[in-house]
Amino acid sequence: MGAPxxxxxxxxxxxxxVHLDRLVRIAGEGRIAxxxxxxxxxxDAASIDAVRAxxxxxxxxxxxDAATVLTATRPDVTIVxxxxxxxxxxxxxxxxxxxxxxxxxxxxxxxxxxDTLAAQVELAGRVCQVGFQAFGSAALDHAAGLIARGELGRIRGVGVHGAWVREVSYFERAPxxxxxxxxxxxVTDGALTNAYxxxxxxxLRVLGTPDDVELGVELERYRAMSPEGDDTAAARITVAGVPVVIAVTLCARTARDPVLVVHGEHGRLELGYTADRLTGHTSAGAVAAPAGRTDLLENLLDHLADPSIPLVSPLSASRPFMQVLEAVRIDGPARPVPASALTTDGGRPVVEGVDEIVRECAERLALFSELPAPWPADQEVPR
Ligand SMILES: NC(=O)c1ccc[n+]([C@@H]2O[C@H](COP(=O)([O-])OP(=O)(O)OC[C@H]3O[C@@H](n4cnc5c(N)ncnc54)[C@H](O)[C@@H]3O)[C@@H](O)[C@H]2O)c1
Structure with missing residues (x-):
């Protein structure tokens, strides 16, 4: 066997x-150095000691300085x-x-x-795994398989609702x-492009969206505590005529795990993608989801050892996501949430009613402004 x-x-x-702890674990197994x-x-000193051991x-x-260290060490893999x-x-x-x-x-x-990076990776004859760890989820793969095999009938749409709680300090942690x-x-940092x-x-993955697809993207982006990007947003992405609605906030009253809902003509799936929990039914009955997740670094190492093992999250598979990011970037700073929709909880802003509003959007495949009882942000506010 060669050197790791x-x-x-x-x-x-x-x-x-998180990467450092994983590296120490995998290095402890002798898989890498x-x-x-x-x-x-x-x-910190404890981390250095753990690595040296x-x-x-x-x-x-x-x-x-990355350039100096990487040029001197020429690692096989660099995690950024x-x-x-x-x-x-x-x-x-x-x-x-x-x-x-x-x-x-x-x-x-x-x-x-x-696109520049993709060209450079290709030119260098190297590979790039992107840290979309949910792509390693057996439950996500299972849901994608059910959809692809038509077991839910025609797909009416996919909705995701997310209600997380972040403190103001989250936006103060780094410039x-x-x-x-x-x-x-x-930079393009916001709830849609980063936290969610x-x-x-x-x-996009559950629908089997091709890497080179052209996506339509509609956006309603707001901010209650973020300095520029969105912390409360709805996006509707159209994938080959199928609407995908992402309705999310970092300013919920009560935090809960985000849920991806697949609306099929003959079934419905709910995927808690952070915990790999899949429930629901198809025309054949209740869905029994496999457990487990492929670790993306281990998958990259496996791929390098044996290229017939595909990368779980190759750079090319991020291009549909990047089209959404680009739409957000072009959309510019998010609009302030109107004062009438804001309240506070222990000093942190809470968007009134947003916990249920995001769920409604995912169920109805609607943007905020299209809900039957529009939320106060429906009144146009300046950016
Ligand atoms: N996969 C996930 O679930 C997940 C979760 C959280 C964050 N992230 C991603 O991880 C990345 C880092 O996020 P973060 O919140 O840890 O950021 P951060 O601002 O805390 O920065 C991480 C580290 O990078 C260092 N750094 C900054 N510029 C550097 C440079 N030029 N050279 C060397 N070191 C540099 C900083 O000193 C800091 O220690 C982002 O891309 C973020 O989106 C992924």
Missing amino acids: PRVALVGVHGFGR IAALVDERPP TAGGAGVVIGQ STPIHTHLPLAEQALAAGSHLFLEKPPTATLAGF WAGRMRLGDTP AHAVAAA
């Missing part, structure tokens, strides 16, 4: 912590888990160092940047949080 693949992680704090950790803010981890290179607008330049540096990529979602801040741009640089990116991507 050498993996670098760029971005060790924030969500990078941790070659480098890169962050503008150095990792793994097989092959004693020589880990730790640095603050940094702010959205840094993904493209860091991915380019990783490719220049000969690395395959594991890129966090959303892959880039613009569709043009995505890019909730920003559409930083100076001249697009998995909802958008999973809804």
Whole structure:
């Protein structure tokens, strides 16, 4: 057996912590060696000790500048888990160092940047897995199979409702949080493009949306506490005539897991994509969903060892999602939620009634303004 693949992680704090813990676990099994950790803010001593204790981890290179560290270490795989607008330049540096990529979602801040990256990955003869972890879900695959085989009859639409609670501090944690741009640089951070990116991507995936499809996108985007991007939004994406409605908020009164609802002529499915919970029925009866999730990094390693094993979330499969992101980017800053629709809970803004409003949108495949009792944001407010 050859030496295990050498993996670098760029971005060790924030969500990078999840990657770091996984790397230590997989390195502990001897599947990889941790070659480098890169962050503008150095990792803590306990993390460094944990990495150094793994097989092959004693020589880990730790640095603050990705280009320098990646050029020196030339890892087989580089994981990029940094702010959205840094993904493209860091991915380019990783490719220049000969690395395959594991890129966090959303892959880039613009569709043009995505197409540039796709071309560069191709040119470099490397592969790129995108961190849409729900794509590894057996329950999502099962739902997609039922739809593709016509077991729900004609699909009337797919709705996702999401009611999460974020504190104001969520938008204060980093300068890019909730920003559409930083100076001249697009960021495109919002509920639709980031917190609920998995909802958008999973809804498109469950319908078997082709990578090269042209999507129609209608948007109603609002912000109660985000500085620019949406924190309360409805999007209707039309996929080959089938409406996909994503209605989500980070300003709910009570948090609950987001649910993806498939409305079929002869059945209905509900997928809790964060917990891989699938329930519902088809014309054949109740749905029994398989459990489990393929880990995207392990899948990337499996693919590199044996290319006949397909990537679960290859870069190309993110293109439909990126069309939605691009529509959001072009739409610009979200509109403020009108004062009449706002209340507070322990200092955090809550959009009045939004917990039920998002559910209604997903059930009726409607935008906010199309609900029978329009919510106060139906009154136009300036951006
Ligand atoms: N897959 C998921 O479920 C999931 C969940 C949360 C976040 N994310 C994604 O993970 C990424 C990171 O999000 P976050 O909230 O952790 O961000 P963050 O702002 O907390 O940044 C993460 C780390 O990147 C470092 N960093 C920033 N610029 C850098 C640079 N140029 N070079 C090296 N290090 C740099 C920061 O110092 C920080 O430690 C984003 O793309 C986000 O959308 C994915």
